[in-house]
Structure formats: C-alpha cells, structure tokens
Amino acid sequence: MELITRKRFMLFTGSANPELAEAVADELGVRLGRVEMSQFANGEVYTRPLESVRGVDCFVIQSHAPEINFHIMEQLILIDSLKRASAHRITAVVPFFGYARADKKVLPREPISARLMSDLFVAAGADRIVSVDLHTGQIQGFFPKPFDHLTALPIVTDYLKEQLEGPTTVVSPDAGGVKRAEKYARYLGAYVAFVHKRRELDVHNESQALTVVGAVRNRNAVIVDDMIDTGGTVANAARLLRDSGANQVLVAATHPVLSAPALDRLKQAPIDEVVVTDTLPISCAARDYEKLTRLSVAPVLAEALQAIFMDSSVSAIFLGDNN
DSSP states (O other), X not given: XXXXXXXXXEEEEOSSOHHHHHHHHHHHTOOBOOEEEEEOTTSXXXXXXXXXXXXXXXXXXXXXXSSHHHHHHHHHHHHHHHHHTTOSEEEEEESSOTTTTOSSOSSTXXXXXXXXXXXXXXXXXXXXXXEESOSSGGGGGGSSSOEEEEOSHHHHHHHHHHHOOSOEEEEESSGGGHHHHHHHHHHHTOEEEEEEEEOOTTSXXXXXXXXXXXXXXTSEEEEEEEEESSSHHHHHHHHHHHHTTOSOEEEEEEEEOOOTXXXXXXXXXXXXXXXEESSSOOOHHHHTOTTEEEEOOHHHHHHHHHHHHTTOOSHHHHTTTTO
16 A cells, blocks of 8 residues: 655644734745634633644744733644644744743843743644744754744845945944844945943843944944834934934834833934834834834745745755854
C-alpha cells in the first residue's frame, strides 16, 4: 500500500489584532481558520477551532496588545486547543511579544517575566515562536525550541529613504540601542549617534535625556527604537536633538504601544514625523494624529510564515539583519 501525504497550512488569530491577521492571510492567499471565542461570566477564556486541524501546520497570530494579559491567555488557550485537536505543528506568531522588557533582574527579587512567557508557550504546546523586533535578542534563548526573530527594518528604511533629503544621523535614544541604530544607518547611508540618558531603576517609564553623543548639527535626525510606550524617551530625545542643531527630527519605532500619555507627549515634542508599523492596533485618536505614519509588516510576516511552512531559510529574507 502506498501512502501519499500532503502538508496543509492553516492560519488562526485571536482577538487582539484581526486587521493584521487578515492582511497576512491576504498576502498568503489563504483564509483565516474559523474559531469560536468567548468568555465565561467570570472572565475565563474559551476557544475552539471550528474545523479539523489533524495533521495540519497551524500558525496562531496574536499580538500582545491591551488588554495584554487577556490576549496572552487567549493565544495560549487557542494553542492548547489546537494541540489537543492533533495539529501536526503549531507556530505561535507574536508580532509584539509581551513582557519582553522583563528579560533580566535589575533589582533584588524581581521576576524574569520574559522567561516565564516562553515557558508558558512550551506548556501550551507551541513548537515554534515567530516575533518581530524583540526588545532584546536574548529572549530567543529563553525558548528551547526554534525562535524566528523577524525585523521591520527593510520596510521602515525603504520608507525613510523616500522621505529624507540631505545628510542624516540615526540616533539611538539610549546606549543599549546603538546596534539597532547601526543597522538602520547602514541601510540609509547615515551617521550614528546616541542619547546618554539617566533612568531611576525603581521608577518605570521615566527617563532623563542628558546629552547627544555624535554629530547631529545641520543634519536630519532619525530616532529609532523597538517601541513607543509612554513616549517620554523619544520626546526628550527630540527636544535634545533640536537644541543640538538637528534639522528634521523623525521617530521610527516598530511597535506603537502608545500608552495613555504618549500621544500628548509626541504632539508637544518637536517631532516632524512618527513612523510605526501595524504590529499593534492603535486608537482612533492615534489614527487621527497627522504626523503618524503606519506601515504594514504583513508582507514580512507572510514571507516568513511561508518559509517556515516550506522548511526554507527565514534569515535569508533579511540578509542576516534579523539577528
């Protein structure tokens, strides 16, 4: 008896960012898998795939957007339901990885929540994780199975090349992000600088920009970071760059977390344009902010998921710049 097998691909999504999931599905030419999702009266999450996934390569896309803990749990429970339904392989696609900033202990008795997140995905049944522009690359080492780290860098730099005229400096808002700035600068043919800042270890989401290290006078300045949360870091950096003689000041960040004070801070700062992606949904107020440009990572995600399904190289898509 001869058995002929054929690999099958299915894409599922939770409720965090259906707009991005639909865009990825369109890029791949597939439809999203049907899932029943609901909550019990006490807030517990219920998910159930409404079609057979036996022997299927399943991809579960969910950004950890607010309500972040709910959306994490929703993704984990959906992965568990697919595992129990005999899916062949389950890939957790997490464009924005929650708790990524808790990747090490800074103060005594602090948790390393990013490691816990990886353990939860293992327990749920994920065989692989895909994420975009992690806060720190070391998070890949917390997960004992394959972890594909993608980057929005090609999409963002292609856009910036069209907007920038004249000499440019790519600026990291802190010393820790210089490697990211160097990658952007290589694509843009730009100088690199960074902002020396001070942050109190026991105070979250607050920092003070002290000085710019690098050439920015009479040059365009592009502040690059992995995310904009409360906006304090980039707003302070923008003021410092203007005071240091920069011409234009642009901000480029992959993840628009945009917590409550962020929009007000960005509007009040001397920023000419803020460039983000659609890894996270944004509010109506953010959509109405005329200086905000939102690019889609759907093509990058779709190409990576296709490579994973076909067992081909993901790093080749980014020429190694996703490491």
